[in-house]
Amino acid sequence: MKPTIEQEKIIDFINTKTEDLKISAFAGAGKTSTLKMIANNNPKKSFLYLAYNKDIQLSAEKSFPKNVYCVTYHALARKAMQIDKSKYKDKLAIKIKQIEVINLLGLNNFRSYNPYHIIPHIKKAVTNFKISSDLAINLNHIDLEGIMELNPVPSEQELLCQFILEKAKKLWSIEVNVQSNFPIDHDTYVKMWHLSGAKIDVDFILFDEAQDANPVVLDIVMKQKTRKIYVGDHHQKIYAWRGAVNAMQEINASVRNSVETDRSFRLNPTV
Numbered sequence: 001m002k003p004t005i006e007q008e009k010i011i012d013f014i015n016t017k018t019e020d021l022k023i024s025a026f027a028g029a030g031k032t033s034t035l036k037m038i039a040n041n042n043p044k045k046s047f048l049y050l051a052y053n054k055d056i057q058l059s060a061e062k063s064f065p066k067n068v069y070c071v072t073y074h075a076l077a078r079k080a081m082q083i084d085k086s087k088y089k090d091k092l093a094i095k096i097k098q099i100e101v102i103n104l105l106g107l108n109n110f111r112s113y114n115p116y117h118i119i120p121h122i123k124k125a126v127t128n129f130k131i132s133s134d135l136a137i138n139l140n141h142i143d144l145e146g147i148m149e150l151n152p153v154p155s156e157q158e159l160l161c162q163f164i165l166e167k168a169k170k171l172w173s174i175e176v177n178v179q180s181n182f183p184i185d186h187d188t189y190v191k192m193w194h195l196s197g198a199k200i201d202v203d204f205i206l207f208d209e210a211q212d213a214n215p216v217v218l219d220i221v222m223k224q225k226t227r228k229i230y231v232g233d234h235h236q237k238i239y240a241w242r243g244a245v246n247a248m249q250e251i252n253a254s255v256r257n258s259v260e261t262d263r264s265f266r267l268n269p270t271v
Contacts, residue, residue: 007034014038020228022251031231032060035206038229039068045203050076050221052212060208068206073217074186076200077193087178094183104174104182105167113150118164121146125168126175130187133219135195137169191216200224207231210251222251 003011013021025031039047047068051057060070083089098119102108105122107115121143128141142164147157174182176192198220207213207221210232221228230251 003034003037007037010034011037011041014229015041018227021230023229023231025231025233031233032063032208035208035229035231036064038204039065039206042204043067047204047206048076048200048202049206049208050217052209056209069202073220074190077190077198078186080193080198081189081196083189088184088189091178091180091182091184092186094181096183101171105170107167113160117150118167121150121164122167122171125164126172127187129168129172130191131214131216133194133215137165137172139165141168187216194220198223200226202226204229218251 010021010023023031023034025034035049039045043065045067047064049057049060049064049068049070051060051070051072054072057070057072057075060068064070078084081088083092098116101119101123102115105119107118110118124143124146125137125141128143129137132141134140139161142161144157144161147160147164151157151160174180175184175188194216200221203226205221205224205226205228207228207230210218210230212232213221221230
């Protein structure tokens with residue numbers, strides 16, 4: 001396949017510069033094929049193709065050259081944290097009832113609010129922390145709109161937030177305790193990897209569909225000392241429900257480090 005003028009500029013940038021690159025491309029504009037061209041033009045370099053889900057990974061494995069390791073970020077974190085060689089693997093399968101969590105956090109003696117109304121807010125705060133780039137749980141992870149629905153009085157809202165924050169911190173400490181009989185989920189070990197100072201040892205990271213990255217994954221990638229190539233379409237973002245931010249806007253890349261490809265191979269010339 002002959003590269004377009006835009007793709008030639010990208011390949012030239014990779015071969016002549018040392019900075020990171022952000023490629024903003026519309027649907028069908030050859031985002032993935034551009035990454036393949038970069039890898040094929042640098043056969044002696046090691047690449048990590050970071051996929052958002054398993055289907056994308058499997059598709060990439062069939063078409064990328066041998067110098068590209070295709071993996072989802074969950075699988076990468078799972079391997080880095082050696083989850084399958086630890087008791088954490090068993091914790092992935094544990095099921096726990098709400099009443100058990102209530103007892104664990106001492107909410108059964110909490111008379112001001114129904115514990116079953118408080119538990120979702122505590123869990124939500126922990127979930128928000130996991131997908132954030134923050135290093136500790138804080139008030140920003142609490143659902144303030146939900147708190148206002150529970151109690152309309154501002155002074156009492158503040159006290160409730162502090163209470164939920166305290167319990168969220170406790171819940172997180174219990175969750176990451178390998179000896180506890182409390183479940184973890186896949187976002188747990190990604191966050192553990194992030195907090196441990198995640199390292200990726202390759203020459204290039206190819207971050208495809210970057211617009212669907214959540215803050216914790218974006219932070220992990222951005223902190224790597226290797227070269228990064230971010231590819232995405234800021235018009236597409238299908239994982240907002242999973243905490244995705246529009247990473248194409250968050251990524252620090254100057255104008256000269258940023259390329260837009262606007263020719264779509266899915267449409268005919270008339271369109």
